[in-house]
Amino acid sequence: MTHQPYTRRRQHLLTTLADGVAIIPTAPERIRNRDAHYPYRFDSYFWYLSGFPEPDAVIVLVGGTNPREILFCREKNEERETWDGFRYGPETACHAFGFSEAHPIASLEQMLPDLLANRRSLWHSLGHDADWDQRIAQALNTVRSRNRDGTRAPGEIRDLRGVLDHMRLSKDDHEIDIMRHAADIASAGHACAMRACRPGMAEYELEAELAYEFRRRGADGHAYTPIVAGGANACILHYVDNNKLLAAHSLVLIDAGCEVGGYASDITRTFPVSGRFNPVQREVYEIVLAAQQAAIAAVRPGASFTDYHQAALRVLSQGLIDLKVITGSVDGALESEAYKPWYMHRTGHWLGLDVHDVGDYRTGSADDDWVRLAPGMALTVEPGLYFRPGAQVPKALHGVAVRIEDDVFVSADGCTVYTSAPRTIAEIEEVMRHD
Template identity: 35%
Template sequence: MSTSPLSKTPLNKAASTKSPISQLPLSDYDQHRAALMAKMPNNCIALFPAASELTRSNDTEYAFCQNKNFFYLTGFNEPDALLVLLKDEQGSAKSVLFSLPKDPLHEIWQGRRIGQIKAVDDYGVEQSFTLSEIDSLIPDYLEGKSQVFFGFSDHNFAAQVFTWLKQVSSNIRQGAKTPTNLTDSDPLVAELRLIKTTNELALMRHANHISGLAHQRAMQKCHVGKFEYQIEAEILHEFARHGARHPAYASIVAGGDNANILHYTANCDVLNNNELLLIDAGAELGGYAADITRTFPINGKFSTEQKAIYQLVLDAKNLAVNAIKPGMSFAKLNILTNAFLTQGLVDLGILEGDLTELISEKKVKDYFIHGLGHWLGLDVHDVGDYHISTDREQLRAFKEGMVMTIEPGIYIPLTDLSVAEKWRGIGIRIEDNIAVTKDGFENFTVNSPQTIEDIEELMQK
């Protein structure tokens, strides 16, 4: 089948070939803290807790995942720590880290800890204390401050903040002054995280490169009769082989009609001849996520119907990507892609009726049942306000340094009797990771095949 001119990413928009990095320099976390403190008023305090380890069963734990706001401000990857940012009445700023103490016995069994000396020397904070000193020092830090910043979404930590404030209040008769202005720090940090620095972009570019290699491997290792989890294992192998120890999220490896389950993660079924395999998988590198989806034929050759739907989704994806630039928005991109997909489904006979009415009634959402994309960064669905209107339109204008996914899809489950049988069981999504540049975009997802010709050629090797 011939491909649209939009099927190829323009060469001048290809991913950079700069030397890859696997983690941010610690100096970047200093800059993150400085940027946040510059937005905070004088005579205030901000408190950011680390995550805790979670028990999986009995005496085993889940793989540790650090609180993303805490990590953004510290790069510190131990549990149960606390970052305190202080600003005095003259505007002088100071950062204090509370963390687990050095403990030779614990370190024999569980691994080395950074400790307080290296926290100051290596992580750029002015002071560091052990966790045992929190309850005596935090009330002293709070006393006399006019404003306290902390994340309102963390209810357990919020309760701890109120306990410390109550300690300050108990000394009012002795002249203690309790902060009266409590402010949610989450939106403030989210705004900073939304605009990526040069090093953050370089790290995400590398995470995408590794993820693209994994998608290539999945295509090459895919055969009729294998199980979905065997392909998942190939993906995880390729991640780790290139330094990405963990996936950014639970990989979706969905054969056939399983692709019509948006968050399918069972990955336990056999791969059947003449069906498609949808893989949504991305590596996590240095804390930052890639999020890529590719769909391809299990036997290496698209059928006529699969080609038709696939080419429609691919062209819609490229239409959206090529429109990205500063000032664009998801709302505007949705208008473009929804109209394009509606016309395509009418041309294929899947939708019937007046095109204008079908677009107005958003009938395409019967088959394109999720959003066009989302912010990407430390989280897969990263933080940042979308400026959603009352009509649920995402109106925020794109700015240089934002990173997002673009991921149109068409899903026609086997149970959909409203369409011809030849279309049933087809589920296709194609997803790239895109950075907004000064005058356009950069597509990070360029080494994972996506044209029909490139996929079939790779799978025949």
């Protein structure tokens, strides 16, 4: 891997710190049960600034006229490496990841008060981790205890997340390349699940197809717990049981993405278990697809984050009128939110190191205070319609649920859809042909 993108981000952050100090710890290892751990996943903020994969590590950035980029990490340890695997150690990590200096993690507690002394500000993600809040408070108390010799503690403590959230909202070329790769792998996984699908299979069998294809193509694994929801299960937005059988002539909704190099892809596809859409399924699917196409067309620089949601709502509302689910006009449906029983979520979210990535959506409380889209932003476009069994809709719609989700980069003159799983009815039915 190359350390230059991470170094550039640290140096950009240092310009914000001025004469301050920033402390960015990675995530701790988590116990699953007894002495077994969950698979390790680093903290996204830490990874964004380092690319360093090990636990027990902390970045300290010291601003000012002589800036310092310091990594604290585990020392080399032959015995632990025999049990747990390779460790970089401070010396190797310093060069491999482009830091100006590196020290053993065990020395952090001793060094931290000196790093904080006589600095104007401390930048830290307050309230994110109680243990770290306490450790930093202890270091500050140590600095304050030296006030008789003229040593000053930082006069202000500032939340680092706002600065980093703003940085992470606009993806650089390094991030875009990784996210495209994650999207390619996830798209292939969804196509694989379509080809494998047969009536009578269990939902978890399709989940297994996805997991195999993701790992086979080099992904680190799922970016989030996948949803594989057959029939009416798809009316449960966060259904993750994935343990029911797939009935012939029903639809199955799969919401799944993979993680590559820390970055998430996020795709949803809905397709017929038997390989062919029936007329009602086809009609609902075409409405949702048209809503997605209208939303994608509204993603462009200068548009607000809510514009593409409103574009989808207009098409979905007209579709609900055509299906005889609601009555009246589209404008009336939008004003009264008559669509909400069947479309209750937003049309997308930011995407990046976290599947629901960081970054503000609004800059204030007024109706027009939504964030304006700009080149480099990555987001999802995911309209849907959900008709629960027993709902006050035509009986043929009971248990029908469709969502279509793709990943999009805002470009200089519009947007680019960078996921490529089969999406139109013709594409899906062609992939699912069982010749």
